[in-house]
Structure formats: C-alpha cells, structure tokens
Amino acid sequence: MDYDRLAVEMRRLALEAGDAIMAIYDADDFEVRTKSDDSPVTAADEAADALISAGLRAAFPDVTLVTEEQADSHSARAETFLIVDPLDGTKEFVKRRGDFTVNIAFVENGIPVRGVVYAPARGRMFYTDSAGVSVEEDGPFDRGAAGPTRPISVSEPDNSALMVVASKSHRDQATDDYIGKYAVRDMTSAGSSLKFCLVATGEADLYPRLGRTMEWDTAAGHAVLAGAGGTVVRFDDHSPLSYGKPGFENPFFIAYAPGVKLLGA
Incomplete structure (x- = not known):
C-alpha cells in the first residue's frame, strides 16, 4: 500500500463526505428509513457512501472494499481491506446532536493500521498520517491541502481517578x-x-x-x-x-x- 497516497485520499474523501452529510443535516427536514436490521438510514448515509466508495475504488482498485451501506460487500473474506462507515452515529444525526462521524480505515493482516475519523458538525478531524502517527487537524479544512496538525497521545492514567x-x-x-x-x-x-x-x-x-x-x-x-x-x-x-x-x-x-x-x- 502507498501510505502517502492513502493518507491523502482518506482525508479528502472524508471531507467530501462530510460536506454532503452537512448539506442534508442543515436542511429543514430529511427522510429517515429503517434497514433490515432495524437501524436507521438517511440520504446522508447513502450520499457519503457513494462518494467514498467511488473515490476508494478509483484510487485503490485492487484492494477489497467493505462498507456498511453495501450489503454485497459484507460477504468479503480478506485480512487486508479498506472498510468504511460513511455516517457512524445515524441516531445522533437524526436527533441533530452532532456526534456523528465519517469513518474510513485500512486493515492490514487483521489490524487497523490507518484511519480517519471526521466529525463535521463538531469541526474535529483525527487521522493517521503516512507514518501511522495519529494527529488532529485544526480547521477550517481544505480538501486540497492539510492544515496545521498536532500529534495526539493517550493519557498517563491515574488508576485512582x-x-x-x-x-x-x-x-x-x-x-x-x-x-x-x-x-x-x-x-x-x-x-x-x-x-x-x-x-x-x-x-x-x-x-x-x-x-x-x-x-x-x-x-x-x-x-x-x-x-x-x-x-x-x-x-x-x-x-x-x-x-x-x-x-x-x-x-x-x-x-x-x-x-x-x-x-x-
């Protein structure tokens, strides 16, 4: 995998999907349907999925793609693949609570090694860079070029608090x-x-x-x-x-x- 290109494409596609999602989120009303597993789905899920899937298939045609909104991809069997949830937190989206995200990841030998999580309503974007180091990018976001980023790191926990x-x-x-x-x-x-x-x-x-x-x-x-x-x-x-x-x-x-x-x- 070309990790440099992967980082660029995942970030760009997450932003494009986020724009499509917010166009529907900011509308006066939108339709909510129920899928076979009783989970909700909206036009925002489908629009984001179409954008991301087309972009990933064009950029990485030889890599298996699994996405929530395409049931035929759920029968894939692979240890290395791209995996997408175009709108995670549809319930939050429907309730207009803002805590929904665009999720794109690359799994290699069963391990998620690269990923982007973009919360368009919160203006927060987290992703792994080409070296696999996680950063948060400061907005406003430009699809063409990444803005200032800050490496992020887990805490040093106090187990008593x-x-x-x-x-x-x-x-x-x-x-x-x-x-x-x-x-x-x-x-x-x-x-x-x-x-x-x-x-x-x-x-x-x-x-x-x-x-x-x-x-x-x-x-x-x-x-x-x-x-x-x-x-x-x-x-x-x-x-x-x-x-x-x-x-x-x-x-x-x-x-x-x-x-x-x-x-x-």
Whole structure:
C-alpha cells in the first residue's frame, strides 16, 4: 500500500463526505428509513457512501472494499481491506446532536493500521498520517491541502481517578456495572467513533463497549487510537481485537490508554 497516497485520499474523501452529510443535516427536514436490521438510514448515509466508495475504488482498485451501506460487500473474506462507515452515529444525526462521524480505515493482516475519523458538525478531524502517527487537524479544512496538525497521545492514567467515556445511545446496566468496578474521577458520553478519539487525545482513559458493534463502526477509531499509543482488546480475555471476522461483527471490547489496569468482567 502507498501510505502517502492513502493518507491523502482518506482525508479528502472524508471531507467530501462530510460536506454532503452537512448539506442534508442543515436542511429543514430529511427522510429517515429503517434497514433490515432495524437501524436507521438517511440520504446522508447513502450520499457519503457513494462518494467514498467511488473515490476508494478509483484510487485503490485492487484492494477489497467493505462498507456498511453495501450489503454485497459484507460477504468479503480478506485480512487486508479498506472498510468504511460513511455516517457512524445515524441516531445522533437524526436527533441533530452532532456526534456523528465519517469513518474510513485500512486493515492490514487483521489490524487497523490507518484511519480517519471526521466529525463535521463538531469541526474535529483525527487521522493517521503516512507514518501511522495519529494527529488532529485544526480547521477550517481544505480538501486540497492539510492544515496545521498536532500529534495526539493517550493519557498517563491515574488508576485512582480515571476518566471514562461511554456511549450516548447504547448505554446499559452491564456497562455501568463494569465501569463501577473502577475508581472513576468523572465520566463523559459521546456518540459514534468519537469515543475512541477522546481516549486517543487523552480526554478520556477508558472506553468499554458491552454491546453489538460492527468492524466498520470501530476500525477507523481503532486505528486512530493505536496511532496515539492506545490499545483495543476483547472484553472477555483481553486479547487484541482483530478484523476480517466472518460477518464483520465485533465481540464486546475495551479501548484504553495502556496505563489503565484492566479489570475482569
């Protein structure tokens, strides 16, 4: 893979998709439909997916592409592939809460090694550069040339006073019970893959997810977190979370800064 080109294309396509999403988000009204798995989908999901898919296929025609909005791609079996969630956090989008993201990632040998997470309504963009180091770019954003960037890094956690981030739309008692095992200084909530990015920037130390997710939900955030020194492991045995699984469904997982002393279930 040409990582220099990959970084440029992923960033550009995320921005283009973000513009398409915001054009619909800022409209007076938009239609919300329900997919076969009962999850919502809007014209914004579809417009962003069309832009990103066309761009990736043109730039990297020999690389397998998996995207949430194209069911025929979900039967792909590969250890190295591009994976896209064109609008992660559709529930946040529909409620106009702003915590939705564009997610594009490159998985190599089962590991997310490059990714971009763009939150257009929040004006925040995180990505791995050509060397795999995670940065946050300061807006306003120009599709043609990257603006000033700052390397991001996970925290050095104080295990007697952890900062925890959890889901806005998928919080449940099991998650609260697990978080309750830790000495928590404070908690915050965020939608979509922004939770990974808050750990990547040191704004949170720990993000446990005891709920259903798919690889396209997590790959870009996982790559950004890894490029900032963070780790994502399975909840059950704390082994690394891998990608390219049949059906692309994840087990429960924990994303964290390595200084956190993980506890069992």
